Amino acid sequence: MVADREGGARRRPVRAVTYATCGVVLLTGCASMPDTGDLRDVESTPRQDTQVRVFAMPPRDDATPGEIVQGFLEALTSDDPNYDTARKYLTAPAARKWKPERSTTVLVNAPSTEEDNPASHREDTGNLTYTMAGSSVATVDGRQAYAPAQGPYSKKVHLTQDPKSKQWRIDALPAGVVMGKSDFERNYTSVNKYYFASNTPAGATGQSVAVADPVFVRKNVDPMTQMVRSLLDGPTSWLRPVVRSSFPTGTALKKGVSSLTPDDQNKLTVPLNDRASRAGAAKCAEMATQLLFTMQNLTPTVDSVELQGAGGKKLCDLTENETEAVAWHGSVKRPEYLYFLDGKHRLVRIAGASASTSPVPVPGALGEGDKGLRSVAVSRDEHTAAGVGIDGKSLYVTSLASGGSLGDPVVQSHGTTEGDRLTTPSWDSHGDLWVADRDPAAPRLLLLEQGAGRPVEVRTPELPGRIKDVRVAADGVRIAVVVEKDGKQSLLVGRIDRDEKPGERPVVSVLELHSVTPGWEEVTAMSWAGDSRLVVVGQEQGGVLQMRYVQVDGSTPDGLVPAALPGVKAIASSEDDRVPLVGYSDDGIVRLSPGPQWQTVIKDGSAPVYPG
Known part of the structure; x- marks a missing residue:
């Protein structure tokens, strides 16, 4: 050595x-x-x-x-x-x-x-x-x-x-x-284990919503068994208040089980103690889904799991395809389109998985009308869009359907300059819309349930400055915010807590904010790029502009560095890593398709986004 x-x-x-x-x-x-x-x-x-x-x-x-x-x-x-x-x-x-x-x-x-x-x-x-x-x-x-x-x-x-x-x-x-x-x-590697959102409505299709909880395990010391034990032990302290596990309290590996290995059919059998036998069929399916999502994040070779209870009795089994009926999982929902603004500041799109460089206007008022936009967000089901007017004062929400009208703005800012008005909006998987008003006289983070109605002002008791940018995670329980103070910006991730009572407006708070870019003094752009990962553009103190992946816990994924993009002004990525990274730079809209080089999509465009 x-x-x-x-x-x-x-x-x-x-x-x-x-x-x-x-x-x-x-x-x-x-x-x-x-x-x-x-x-x-x-x-x-x-x-x-x-x-x-x-x-x-x-x-x-x-x-x-x-x-x-x-x-x-x-x-x-x-x-x-x-x-x-x-x-x-x-x-x-x-x-x-x-x-x-x-x-x-x-x-x-x-x-x-x-x-x-x-x-x-x-x-x-x-x-x-x-x-x-x-x-x-x-x-x-x-x-x-x-x-x-x-x-x-x-x-x-x-x-x-x-x-x-x-x-x-x-x-x-x-x-x-x-x-x-x-x-x-x-010695160590980062792996996501999975739980379900506990304080938010079910996903658009009614399933539970999967939430990634990254942990570090020793990579050469039976990581598969380590991850199963970690999953059964429950979520990390930071995430615990907003997620649930379907494993009954006290569930553990069967006594005497020291190592787990998938068979030659890529199925992992997990013997559990008698506590697991208390779960019904629906709960058992959720337990198996948690396990399968976790194992596939560790190794893609596991494509099914079987849970066994007391005496080796089979409780349930589940294949990869069957998880879709149990839980909504952001990283496996491939976006249909990439969206951005054309030279006339109207919303256009191209198929997300294609190599097309010929965008077409979206159906409805944001693509077919004459309203100029500064930034946009498209709901995760791609049925609705939100756009901020070109002056940054007004937020509109409308259907992505032909003939849809724009209607009145759902939020308005009274900031005196464009930089003191509305941020780019952001959607979660439940259909809720988030946006920040940067007006120095009345800064606020707002939530519009299902993109409509009177906005809920989100409590941010630990916010160390003014929000410059905001992106909510697909799961609706984590949020990334760029905060500015004394001319410097940092990227923080917070936990979304909701207190909802029947017949009352919800009380929503962002708590336990922590920096995921320690040492940086400027954050130019950011986007979610996985279940627990973001892509960030910015620079460290005394450094040069760079693009980097960061984990929500502040760690840096090993070996993952996007190709340099000079003059980058905005970045768009998806939880699904099968779609290319897209940027807005001095060369217009560009994308990082398979290969090391950025390729120009269109010269005259701005504000690229995937659904979310």
Whole structure:
């Protein structure tokens, strides 16, 4: 193993044995290092191919205290399922008490280690303390939820020397594990597990609405079984208030089941405890749907699941095609058309899956009339459209049917300039329309139920600035907003809470906003690009304009970077990744079809959108 350091730091070799034919790397965990108290770095494991398994070696006899600390930290980056090797660096009581599953702390680089008060030569007392230090990037909590966490990191580990064997071991240490970013990216992968929206109406077709809940699991430690256990444990804390699980409380894998593997027919059989037997047929179908959506996000090879209850009794089974009758899933609903404004600021469209460059006006007032538009949004069933007038003052909603009239505006802004008026509107899967009024004298986020009626003013108690742009997720329980304060913009994701009582207007709030672009100072454009992913255009402090995918938890998907698009002003994407990314740039409307280059669709166009 060699160091993987940023900034060109010196690489020091660490003794390792590699078995290439077996795909196994053994970390010695006992590199030669001085123990006189100098600042020392624990070397990060370099990126490995996904098929390579990395295992640590236990401490050697008479290992120095410094070797024990370094060996322990290296063992944390291995693929040892239960961290059994890491525990060998601990005393027996410490090994029993240590809870590695409680958290993972991610640092810019692997932690440096320094002996406290080395000048006092306290080794002869049989007690030593080391400080682990670094700069934090993120944390993963006990429910496997990722969160950016910038700032200094400093934790202590205490070592003791056994009076009989004279071997050094760690007897006090922080809970959880810690590692550098490169090791984290090699060890962990982000996977969506799925629940159902609990505080919103059913989808347009009456099914439950699937909601993605991203978590990080160890990619080389039976991730399939990890994900099933994580799904059964319930949603992450942030999402929990707005989703439900169809698995009865207390449902778990059958006792004794340690690993799950699909059969040669790509069916995954999941034996559950007797709690699962309480579910009826409809609930069981929902349980199977949650499992299948989750497994297919991990690996597309699973195309059916079977749930078994007490005594191995079959509860239900479900194929991929049958999930459509159970739940509405944004990423599998392919949009029929791509929409944008032509040179006369009227709404036009082209077939979303075609290579056509010949748009046609949409039926109805927004395509056939003479009203100039600044921005548009099309409902997810593609039956209705909302358009903001060219001056940004008025929002109109009308049918995408020939002969439909425009009618009166459903929302009006009194902002004095175009930049202080209405944002681009956005639809969720329930047919509700969202828009923000940027008027500095009365800024507000508005919800129009089914795109009509008196707007509901959405509560935003944690909003750190004025909304510049807004996009609601298809599931209707998450919302992305670009917020501007002191000339800087950031992209935040919040949870939509609804309190609805019969006969009363709903109380709708956006809560627990968190940044998904930490370090950025400008966000030019954004769009949802998957069940838990957005595509963002902007720049970091002192950086250049860039386009990047980000996850709703603030993590960055590994290896996914859209091709650069100079002069980009707007971006459009869909939860369905089978349709191309579309942009509005100095070259007009362009799209990123299969291949590395953007292609021009039409020179004279603006404001591209997919349904949503």
